[in-house]
Amino acid sequence: MGSISEGFVSLGPAAFIVKALLVAIGANLLLLGFIVLRRSYRKRFFRRRDARLLEIQRDWEELTSGAIPYDSWRTKRFDLRIIETVVLDKLEAADREEATRLLKFLRASRLIEKLIFEARQHTGWRKNRALVALGRTRAPEGIPALAEALRDRELETRLAAIRGLGRMACPEAGNELLNWLTEVGLQVPALPLQSALVECCSERPRMLLNFLHNAEMPVRQVIARVMGEIAVPALGSDLLPFVHDEEAELRAAAARALPCCDGTLAIEALTELADDPVWFVRLRAVVSLGKLAHSTAIPPLLRCLRDPNRLIRLRSAEAVLKIKIGQAEIFQQVLAAKDRYALHAYVTALDNSGLQERLTDEIARHDGFSPATKSALLQALRTGNLHDENWEKVRKADFANAASAP
Amino acid sequence: MIARLLAISNQTLLYYYLLCNLSYLLMLFIAFRTSIAHHRKLQSFRLAWIKEAPLSPPISIIVPAHNEEKSICISVLNLLKLQYPELELIVVNDGSTDATLAALRERFRLRPIRAVYVSQIQSAPVRRIYRSETHPGLMVLDKDSAGSKSDAINAGVNAATCPYICVVDADSVLEDDALLRIMVPVLADPDRVVCVGGIVRVVNGSAIRNGRIERIRLPRKSIEIIQVIEYLRAFLVAREAWASANMLMIVSGAFGVFKTDLVRQLGGYRPHAIGEDFELVVRLHRYLLDKREKYRIAFLPDPVCWTEAPSDLKSLGRQRSRWQKGLLDGLWRHRQMLFRARYGRTGCLALPYLWFFELLAPLIESLGIASIIAAACVGILNRDFFVQFLLFGYAFATAISIGSVLQEELTYRRYNDWRDVARLLLYCFLEHFPYRQIQIYWRLQGMWQYLRGDNTWKTIKRTGLENPHAQPSPEGKASAPFMANQ
Numbered sequence: 001m002g003s004i005s006e007g008f009v010s011l012g013p014a015a016f017i018v019k020a021l022l023v024a025i026g027a028n029l030l031l032l033g034f035i036v037l038r039r040s041y042r043k044r045f046f047r048r049r050d051a052r053l054l055e056i057q058r059d060w061e062e063l064t065s066g067a068i069p070y071d072s073w074r075t076k077r078f079d080l081r082i083i084e085t086v087v088l089d090k091l092e093a094a095d096r097e098e099a100t101r102l103l104k105f106l107r108a109s110r111l112i113e114k115l116i117f118e119a120r121q122h123t124g125w126r127k128n129r130a131l132v133a134l135g136r137t138r139a140p141e142g143i144p145a146l147a148e149a150l151r152d153r154e155l156e157t158r159l160a161a162i163r164g165l166g167r168m169a170c171p172e173a174g175n176e177l178l179n180w181l182t183e184v185g186l187q188v189p190a191l192p193l194q195s196a197l198v199e200c201c202s203e204r205p206r207m208l209l210n211f212l213h214n215a216e217m218p219v220r221q222v223i224a225r226v227m228g229e230i231a232v233p234a235l236g237s238d239l240l241p242f243v244h245d246e247e248a249e250l251r252a253a254a255a256r257a258l259p260c261c262d263g264t265l266a267i268e269a270l271t272e273l274a275d276d277p278v279w280f281v282r283l284r285a286v287v288s289l290g291k292l293a294h295s296t297a298i299p300p301l302l303r304c305l306r307d308p309n310r311l312i313r314l315r316s317a318e319a320v321l322k323i324k325i326g327q328a329e330i331f332q333q334v335l336a337a338k339d340r341y342a343l344h345a346y347v348t349a350l351d352n353s354g355l356q357e358r359l360t361d362e363i364a365r366h367d368g369f370s371p372a373t374k375s376a377l378l379q380a381l382r383t384g385n386l387h388d389e390n391w392e393k394v395r396k397a398d399f400a401n402a403a404s405a406p
Numbered sequence: 407m408i409a410r411l412l413a414i415s416n417q418t419l420l421y422y423y424l425l426c427n428l429s430y431l432l433m434l435f436i437a438f439r440t441s442i443a444h445h446r447k448l449q450s451f452r453l454a455w456i457k458e459a460p461l462s463p464p465i466s467i468i469v470p471a472h473n474e475e476k477s478i479c480i481s482v483l484n485l486l487k488l489q490y491p492e493l494e495l496i497v498v499n500d501g502s503t504d505a506t507l508a509a510l511r512e513r514f515r516l517r518p519i520r521a522v523y524v525s526q527i528q529s530a531p532v533r534r535i536y537r538s539e540t541h542p543g544l545m546v547l548d549k550d551s552a553g554s555k556s557d558a559i560n561a562g563v564n565a566a567t568c569p570y571i572c573v574v575d576a577d578s579v580l581e582d583d584a585l586l587r588i589m590v591p592v593l594a595d596p597d598r599v600v601c602v603g604g605i606v607r608v609v610n611g612s613a614i615r616n617g618r619i620e621r622i623r624l625p626r627k628s629i630e631i632i633q634v635i636e637y638l639r640a641f642l643v644a645r646e647a648w649a650s651a652n653m654l655m656i657v658s659g660a661f662g663v664f665k666t667d668l669v670r671q672l673g674g675y676r677p678h679a680i681g682e683d684f685e686l687v688v689r690l691h692r693y694l695l696d697k698r699e700k701y702r703i704a705f706l707p708d709p710v711c712w713t714e715a716p717s718d719l720k721s722l723g724r725q726r727s728r729w730q731k732g733l734l735d736g737l738w739r740h741r742q743m744l745f746r747a748r749y750g751r752t753g754c755l756a757l758p759y760l761w762f763f764e765l766l767a768p769l770i771e772s773l774g775i776a777s778i779i780a781a782a783c784v785g786i787l788n789r790d791f792f793v794q795f796l797l798f799g800y801a802f803a804t805a806i807s808i809g810s811v812l813q814e815e816l817t818y819r820r821y822n823d824w825r826d827v828a829r830l831l832l833y834c835f836l837e838h839f840p841y842r843q844i845q846i847y848w849r850l851q852g853m854w855q856y857l858r859g860d861n862t863w864k865t866i867k868r869t870g871l872e873n874p875h876a877q878p879s880p881e882g883k884a885s886a887p888f889m890a891n892q
Contacts, residue, residue, distance in 0.1 A: 017794045024801035031808040032831060035815055039827065092454070125443075128450035136452075159594060160450045167455070189595040195459045229460055310524055311567065344520070351519035352537060384520045 053082055060086075064105040074109065084111060088136045103139055112139050119145040119164075128160035135164025140172060147176040151184075158188050166196025171207055174200030178211050181219050190222050197226040205230045209238055217247065224253035228284070231257025243269045248278040255284035259291040267296050274300040279309045286312055290319025298323060302333055305342040313341060317349035327355075328362045328369070328377070335380055347384045356381065412781045419774035420795070426763050427802050433647035434809045440650040441642070441707060441817050448708070453586040456593060457489055463569045463596070464492035465585060465663065468562030470555050471576035472500040476868070477714075479513045483617030484579040486541055489586055495544045496565050497576075500558035501530070501551025510546055514538040521545070521565070527674035529561040553863065555659065556675035556682040563674050566666055573683075575660040577868060578606070578713040579614060587709035588663050591702070598702045601664045601690060603649075603657035604709035605641045607820065608634045610717060619712060624826040629722060631829060632837045633715045639810040642707055642817075649705035653756035655691070657703065659683035661711035680861055681732020688740045691752045708818060714868055721866040723848045730852030731861065733765050768849035800838055807834035 056079070062068045063083065073079040091102050106112045115137065118130035131149050134142040146168070149161035165173040177197055186193075201208055205227065212223050224247070231239060239261060242254035255273045258266040270292070273285035286304050289297040297319070304316035320330055334346045350356050363369065363377050456462055467485055471478050478497070485495050499507045510516060516536035523532050530552035538544035549561050559573055570592065574580065584604060591599045611625030625631055648654045657664075659682060669675075672689055679685040687703065694701045716722040737760060743753045744761070781787040811830050814820070821827055855861070 017791065017798050021794060021798040021801055024798055024805055027805045028801060028808060031805065031812055035808075035812055035827070035831070038815060039824070125446035125449060128447075132450040132452065156447065156450075163450070163452075163455070167452075189597065191461060191593055191596050195455075195461050195593075198460055225461075314567075348519065348521040351521065 049078075049082065052079065053086070056082055056086060064101070066108060070109040080114075084115075084133070087111070088133055091136060091138070099138070103137065106137055106139065112137060112141065116142060116145045119149060124154075125156075128157055131157070131160040131164040132167070133164075135167030138168055138170070140168075140170065143168060143173055143176060146173070147180065150176070150180045155188065159192055162188060162192050162196045166192075166199040169199045169203075171200065171204045174204075174207060178207070178223070181222070182211060182215055185216075186218050186222060190218070190225075194222055194226050194229075197223070198229050201226060202230040205232055205235060206238070209235075212242075212250075221247065221249040224250040228253030228256035231260045235260065237261075237265070240265065240269060243273060248276075248281055251276060251278070252281045252284045255281055255288050259288045263292060263294060267292060267294060270297070271300040274304055279307075279312060282307065283309070283312050283315060286315045286319055290315070290322050293319075293322040293324070295323060295325065298330060298333075302330070302337065302342075305334060305345055306337055306339045310341070310345070313345035314348060317342075317345040318353070320346070321349050321353055321355060327359050328366045331359060331363070331381070332369075332373070332377060335377065340385070343380065344384060347381070350381075408780075409784055409786045412777055412784060412786060415773070415777040416781055416787075419770070419777065422770055423774075423799065426767070427799075427806070429759070429763065430643070430806050431802075434643050434806060434813075436650055437643045437646040437813060438809075438816070440646050441813060444707070445817050448590075451590060453489075453583055456586045456589060457491055459491065459593075462491045462589065462593065464494065465490060465570045465572050465589075466494045466496055466562070466566035466568040466666065467572045467574055468559055468566065469495070469497045469574050469576050470500055470558035470562065471497055471502065471506055472551065472555075472558065473502045473504045473506060474576040475502070475505040475509050477577045478506050479509050480614065480617050481574075481576050481579060482510065482514065482544065485574065485617075486544065487582065487617060488580060489583050490589075492568070493543055493585070494566070494568055495541075496562045497544070497546045498558040498562045499546060499548045500555070500561075501549065507546070507548055511536070514544055514546075515540050516544075516546055523547075523565055526564050526670060527560045528677065529557045529564065529674075532561055535565070552677065554678050554682070556677050556679050559682070560674040560677070563666065563669055569666055570663055571666050571669060572661070572663045573659060574711065575713060578660050578711050579609065579617060579619060580604075580661065581619065581710045581712070584661070584709040584711065585663075588661075588706060590706065591704040592663065595702070598700055599704055600668055600694065600701045601657055601662065601687065602704045602706060603645065603654065604661045604663075604705075604711055605645075605707050606637060606658045606660045606711045606713050607641075608637055608715040609712035610715055612712065614712075622820050623823065624821060624829055625715075625717075627717055628833070628836070629719065629841075630715055630717055631833045632841055633722070635807050635810065635830065635833055635837060637715075638814055639807060641705075642813045643806070643810045645705045646707055648756060649703065651751065652702055653751055654703045654705050655687055655752075655756050655760060656681075656684045657687050657705070658711070660713050661709070678861075679732070680728065680735045680856075684732055685736040685739065688736055688743070688757075692740060692743055692749065695749050695752065710818075710820070716866050717869065718867055719844070721868075723844075723851070724864045724866055726845060726848040727852030727855060728864075730765075730768070730849040731856040733760070734853055734856050737761055737765055768846040769853070771846050772850060803838055804834050807837065 056063065059068060063073070073083060087102055087106065091099060094102055112134075115130055115134045119127060119134050119142070122130055127149070131146060134146060143165070146161045146164045149157055149164075152158055152161070162177065165177055174197060177193070177200060181193070197208075208223050208227050212220060212227060215223055224242070227239075235257065239254050239257050242250045243258075245251055245254070251273060255270060258270055267289070270285045270289050274282055274289065276282050276285065282304060286301065289301055301316045301320045304312055305320070307313050307316065321327070323330070331346065334342055350359060360378065360381060363374055363381070366374065369377065467488075469478075469481065469485065474481070482495065482497060497510060499510070516538055518534050519537045521535045521537075523535060525532075530550040532547050532549045534548045536546040536548065538546075545565065547561050547565055549558065551557075562573075563571060570589075572585065572588070588602050588604045591602055608625065608630060609619070610627075610630045611623045612619055613621040613623070624634060645654060645656070662683065664686075668690070669686075672686070672693055675682045676685050676689070690703065716725050737757065740757070743749045744757055746753045749757075778787065778792065782789075782792075808831060811827070811834060815827070821830065
């Protein structure tokens, strides 16, 4: 040893480089060794795991029925992990009957208790993994543990709890989420929360109404978007008050939910929302009017075809094409508006939906149009444009045929 | 006097080299940490849930294509099969002179439509728009060529209707779940995450059938294997590390997701930018920092895009020269950001790093070599010290390369065959000579070309994704994997 250190001393300033060189060579050897050892270990591990997985799959019925005693594998970490993975995967794809059977197995084998324990006692990524696994079981007894995790200091844990509760997909889980939201406000990014609420509240959307009335921004916005996603006809008049709400998000949510309500009421409200000053409210209103596909929706849709926002123009055109009757007259009115953007939007939507030939036939066979109007309409349809002299023809025809318009 | 100057120069080189390597080492450690954390985070994520979620935002995939007849159909097929709830695929035929459009028309039964196309961002005129009869989500824009990829992407951005755009190269294929994976940070925090980059890997040597990767293997040629190591080092080490501190300065043009509105607000990709992907990301940083907004530009190592790497020296040289030009162009254009407190760590750390350890590296290294030779001639070079230093440099650089292979081994393990890993490790030892010195020459050449104003697009020989026959195609990628050159 003495001679090595003496050797270094004799090297002078180069000693540093020699030492660094030795460290670098050592690091290379260590890295190589680690890669080789890890590869060998993993190869053995996966071979063993695959073999055990096959055995477990083969004995699955006995395992779940308890014919093979639960204690025989519960204490073996290796087996436990495989069985947990298999049962959670099977639960995801299971029908109601199979899910009940698997849940019974989870309870009997006390796997669910293990997951609840891990969700409560572990920390960091292990806790997060347990929370999501607990959600995948859809066992109601997991809800309290998930609700506790909503109050965790770590954002990742809160998000995992939200995902877990979302996976539960039951109103009880939804209630926990909503109570927590009203209690602490919006402390997580909105999108994962909305997704979870959509899952949980779609069975009973009415549960959102109370929160929607009492919550403050931005929680109210989040709930409104969820409502927009899952509203059902039964909500009917409950949604109408939101048409005049001061928050644009809520008006948009109402617009989105309204097609599920009574037709006449919905069209009136949506017509109003189609003139909203906020673009995304108008967009939602137009899409909803398209869903209703009723002839009384034509005037607001034709108005929106001239909207300054191109997305709204395009969606209006798509919506107007969903109305199956009187497309020739509608096209005539589009032309009469003398707005090239509106015409382009209509022609685009027509091409996209492949309805061009049908409209050509309809115009050609229409009794109410003069040959000149027909020719102008067909030319406009073909070229996607209308020459100035033809505008007037169509405008005149428009007045002449106003009565025949739907 | 000369001897003194040479001594100072050699000493400066030594410190530069040490600093450079220490920064790589630091990045390697950060990357290990981040990567393991990400891997663990994924355990509490179920990608299938994203696929089912009604609120997952739709994505417009934009594929700029110029003379890509050999690979375009495979690439489009691959993209149509991606797992994601709502997708719109926009292929931009950028004035191809080969049969790119004809191949698309035949394979996907395209019919012309008169879609509304508003040129919100400036781009060359669009001649015609097509939609597929067999795949309604596929739209093809046939436009005049403006001689740049940026222009083609901008046309795609104009046509996009989804809140997010994903730009993918026409000679690349994505793994089935790549979009689900790349959207993980967006879904977790859509307000702050403005852009996410995925990893780009070398597809040469792997088998692709019907737009799907069937078997992943390491390429055969040395030049391709060295590029595999470079890509691993650049993506799994450098980008991972920079992104962990929100200082990622490049999202690969071959695969990245951006907020559509933001790209439009920025005026799209800069026309005629040489490294358009790098320039856009620097501009994003600048714009958002100017507005003092909270944002995040993320990188994920698990959404994988497989791309074809050049397989001959001439093509590789052209690509590397171009990357260097792109880097110089982008950095020079945003030089006002340097050391300005307003731009925080981006201006004070990330950009200076790129200037000194990426852009100027070939210049400093070649000066260093020259000064060592001069010192030897003058007789002031301590030969023992020099040899030891050379060996240390070699061993250190090898350790970083092995570290990036280890990073791949610890996390994503795409190369399953023992022989592939053994060859990869072998090339970690072989890549330093003479490849590295040749690369210095290419990069210097790129800088010289830029200074002369020679920004022409030179062809790179490509074999096609499934086709073994070589065919020339213009260089489409400008995603310099910084730190590839260490």
